[in-house]
Amino acid sequence: MDRKLEYTPAVARATAPLLEKVKEFVPPVEWPLVAPLIYAINELKKAKRAVIIAHNYQTPDIFHCVADFVGDSLQLAFQARETESEIIVQAGVHFMAETSKLLSPEKTVLIPSLEAGCSLAESVTGHDVRLLKEKYPGIPVVTYVNTSADVKAESDICCTSSNAVDIIESLGVDRVILLPDEYLSKNVAAETDVEIIAWQGRCEVHERFTAEEIRGYRKATPGLFVLAHPECSPELLAEADYTGSTSGMIRYVKDRRPPRVMLVTECSMSDNVAAEVPDVEFVRPCNLCPHMKRITLENILQSLELMRYEVTIPEDIAAPARRAVQRMVDVHVTGRDYGGGMAPEVVVEDRASVDPAAAS
Numbered sequence: 349m350d351r352k353l354e355y356t357p358a359v360a361r362a363t364a365p366l367l368e369k370v371k372e373f374v375p376p377v378e379w380p381l382v383a384p385l386i387y388a389i390n391e392l393k394k395a396k397r398a399v400i401i402a403h404n405y406q407t408p409d410i411f412h413c414v415a416d417f418v419g420d421s422l423q424l425a426f427q428a429r430e431t432e433s434e435i436i437v438q439a440g441v442h443f444m445a446e447t448s449k450l451l452s453p454e455k456t457v458l459i460p461s462l463e464a465g466c467s468l469a470e471s472v473t474g475h476d477v478r479l480l481k482e483k484y485p486g487i488p489v490v491t492y493v494n495t496s497a498d499v500k501a502e503s504d505i506c507c508t509s510s511n512a513v514d515i516i517e518s519l520g521v522d523r524v525i526l527l528p529d530e531y532l533s534k535n536v537a538a539e540t541d542v543e544i545i546a547w548q549g550r551c552e553v554h555e556r557f558t559a560e561e562i563r564g565y566r567k568a569t570p571g572l573f574v575l576a577h578p579e580c581s582p583e584l585l586a587e588a589d590y591t592g593s594t595s596g597m598i599r600y601v602k603d604r605r606p607p608r609v610m611l612v613t614e615c616s617m618s619d620n621v622a623a624e625v626p627d628v629e630f631v632r633p634c635n636l637c638p639h640m641k642r643i644t645l646e647n648i649l650q651s652l653e654l655m656r657y658e659v660t661i662p663e664d665i666a667a668p669a670r671r672a673v674q675r676m677v678d679v680h681v682t683g684r685d686y687g688g689g690m691a692p693e694v695v696v697e698d699r700a701s702v703d704p705a706a707a708s
């Protein structure tokens with residue numbers, strides 16, 4: 349569609365309050381290029397009665413200037429379900445759009461780039477889970493929401509990083525399979541007496557941070573308060589002052605206002621939170637998620653104009669996957685922060701250990 353993207357006086361006026369919010373992250377010299385895109389997206393969104401839901405790891409121009417709702421993947425899926433809009437644009441990665449579609453099957457869910465994947469979600473398939481269940485018959489499978497619908501469909505129940513311990517303990521069993529993040533599983537194992545069987549999946553952003561790096565930042569920055577995500581290694585978490593989900597970290601910083609903080613997670617989140625708490629100083633170790641960065645203002649606009657790319661899930665996968673998510677919701681736990689206990693030894697399975705064909 350041929351749309352003129354010009355920085356007219358009307359566009360400048362309409363977007364001026366947004367520039368105020370993001371001027372630390374979008375240099376004013378670039379604003380005449382960015383503002384027409386923001387303006388066009390917001391106009392088209394209104395015309396189509398669509399909403400944009402943006403993950404905490406999206407860049408500030410998306411997060412603060414075009415998103416209607418922001419949050420972690422599950423919060424966004426709930427927002428998608430609750431909104432009256434029939435068109436949802438997911439500014440996030442593919443498994444998030446699938447989770448939104450699972451909870452809103454009657455709505456049109458669009459993802460602006462088909463390349464917005466996730467190393468963690470891609471570490472495990474439905475076939476892997478079926479083999480794991482053969483190896484551990486009768487052991488419940490608890491699956492992190494950062495997985496494909498195919499994997500959720502093979503699972504007994506889903507969890508998030510903040511409610512994983514409560515969900516596992518709600519099952520009343522001695523042993524569970526917890527998929528797919530190895531570090532999250534080890535960190536959860538430190539918080540519960542339930543034995544955890546893990547999978548060798550990793551988030552390529554969080555696995556890059558090291559305990560040594562954190563010690564270096566502390567030495568260089570007196571008074572630094574370190575908040576870490578539980579997808580980081582147990583060794584790193586031992587160095588942190590607080591461990592919790594992205595929402596937990598945001599809540600902590602907004603409520604307690606430590607004067608100088610470092611969020612050990614994807615670096616756009618620091619930018620997004622910093623824009624809202626100007627009195628807090630942020631130290632930013634910048635590990636970007638290349639998958640999240642596939643989403644841009646340009647492809648959001650195209651997504652809305654061309655109604656692409658629509659997320660679809662075959663009902664034979666969607667029904668059991670939705671059941672696993674709904675079971676988690678029905679447990680009614682709000683989640684908790686991590687206490688930083690020592691992780692016991694955890695069995696970590698991988699494709700070669702469950703699939704003789706992959707091993708040979």
Ligand code: SF4
Nearest residue numbers: 466467551552553637
């Ligand atoms: S930050 Fe990690 S878990 Fe999140 S989308 Fe990127 S690779 Fe996946």
